[in-house]
């Protein structure tokens with residue numbers, strides 16, 4: 001197996017930063033603002049009406065391009081949580097013309113063209129919900145193993161909720177946002193140790209309470225199986241970078257997994273809420289920025305999402321991590 | 329000689345079963361004391377009891393209103409006629425508020441004891457209590473008077489405090505304290521009429537709303553049916569049997585542990601196609617601190633079913649971290665050859681019935 005590396009974690013958020021109280025007052029939550037605040041949420045980011053999910057994807061890809069980190073990409077894996085964000089076309093055109101091509105205006109193709117990534121093929125991933133970013137890293141790794149002449153895969157995830165949507169899912173305060181990273185054969189800040197996924201389609205239409213209810217047993221199983229796959233134990237993890245969800249959830253899971261809570265990192269939660277499938281990238285970028293990640297350390301990125309899906313990626317920091325931290 | 333038995337809480341789950349058993353097996357007249365806030369409620373309760381008890385009750389029962397939280401409760405009852413009292417009235421919710429538990433379960437028992445003291449012909453004052461009057465004790469729990477070991481909810485505290493008042497009268501009154509286990513089914517068929525923390529916990533697991541298992545898996549859980557309990561209580565009401573404290577529960581050797589019960593419950597659940605499709609995995613044992621955190625977190629899931637169901641489960645869940653073995657030597661001596669239901673078989677049939685009835689949604693049950 002060829003080693004595969006990951007770095008260049010960037011993200012972008014909806015332009016309007018709104019306090020949970022304001023969103024509650026606007027009737028765009030299901031829980032009370034007080035309950036969400038008690039769970040650890042404060043602010044979230046919402047796109048202006050004219051901003052699309054694709055605009056967010058462009059923003060993160062642009063950031064990579066501007067900082068010379070995009071490079072010559074062989075494939076783009078473009079992940080969305082909401083399948084409707086996998087179409088950049090105007091639904092009104094479809095309504096007007098009844099021509100389905102307006103339902104197939106693929107943002108991945110746009111991205112390829114807009115950034116001149118002419119050698120890249122595109123792959124859309126839209127049925128893994130919030131776990132799709134981790135899923136795209138897995139897909140990128142698998143493709144790099146198989147496609148001997150490929151070197152770099154750009155993974156992008158971008159979602160914005162449709163106008164009028166409640167900005168809450170399964171008791172989490174949602175932000176519109178995008179994230180990107182590059183998976184490559186060339187040594188970079190992190191070596192990809194393993195990726196693991198569990199899907200339980202039987203809970204595909206789970207209600208919020210069932211999603212919360214199954215969270216602990218499944219996340220525990222996910223981490224246990226991921227560690228087994230990598231031949232590691234919980235003690236081998238230096239950091240656990242989670243999704244932004246009720247802050248008690250990881251106090252419980254850390255105890256059950258035997259991981260010290262001080263290793264659990266989700267610092268962005270009060271400021272950004274649950275950025276759909278970008279949470280791990282946002283938190284990892286913040287962790288890197290603290291300068292605490294040292295070469296040799298192992299980081300688990302963990303995410304649960306609709307479908308129901310659970311995914312975990314384990315990364316190992318290389319000597320390049322310090323440079324990446326300074327640059328990112 | 330034909331006597332008169334007063335039953336408080338006579339229209340409750342056990343009260344009406346005890347009434348039926350005493351009508352079937354004895355010849356006492358029965359005074360059925362029920363809580364009723366006005367005549368309309370009293371009439372409704374009278375009618376319901378008449379329907380439930382049938383012909384046996386005609387001429388042998390009288391229903392009377394007695395709210396034991398009030399000073400004037402039981403005033404209209406002729407104390408000379410009373411030969412036995414079965415005190416089944418209580419607020420039995422595990423999440424009962426402290427003041428209500430005090431008013432009904434403790435002060436109500438004190439009132440009943442005062443009433444009993446005026447009954448010159450009294451042969452037995454039997455208070456139905458709970459094994460969990462033991463509170464936070466661990467280990468072997470004998471059929472003896474408890475001191476205050478702390479409690480995990482106001483319900484068990486109030487039952488202990490009520491016991492304490494009744495046991496103060498030993499020597500003056502023919503007292504029995506009958507500590508009951510958790511009743512999970514009406515009888516060996518597994519039919520459930522009264523739902524409690526046992527059923528509500530399983531419901532959370534079955535519907536995928538909980539994937540953490542509070543408690544120490546080795547904790548024995550003393551479970552029984554209403555039929556078994558009713559037989560034991562009627563037996564212990566016999567004046568020939570000495571008063572005192574009895575644990576009405578299966579032998580320690582015939583008591584299943586939390587782990588065994590979860591195993592049988594999931595074995596039954598996993599036979600159900602709907603459950604299998606949902607791919608729910610067995611719950612993860614969790615320590616008490618984690619369970620407390622879960623309860624805190626669930627507090628924020630207001631309005632959702634998790635919050636609602638956990639609030640009925642949580643007041644009892646703490647007991648699952650306090651393993652205790654209830655000894656029943658006195659019961660065995662008083663009732664040689666008694667047979668408690670096999671706990672695993674009972675849990676299995678009960679789980680089957682719970683799934684069939686969707687935890688009562690599919691049954692038209694007589695309240």
Ligand SMILES: NC(=O)c1ccc[n+]([C@@H]2O[C@H](COP(=O)([O-])OP(=O)(O)OC[C@H]3O[C@@H](n4cnc5c(N)ncnc54)[C@H](OP(=O)(O)O)[C@@H]3O)[C@@H](O)[C@H]2O)c1
Pocket residue numbers: 336337338339340341342343362363394395396397415416417418419420432436456457458459487508509510511512522524
């Ligand atoms: N069932 C069990 O698993 C179990 C286990 C251990 C111990 N026990 C004990 O066994 C006894 C009977 O339990 P159960 O299962 O039959 O409970 P239940 O069905 O809740 O019956 C309790 C009865 O007490 C009555 N009551 C409540 N407040 C009253 C008041 N202020 N004055 C007079 N009556 C009042 C209730 O009337 P309303 O409903 O009209 O209020 C009801 O008839 C209780 O003492 C309980 O602590 C039961």
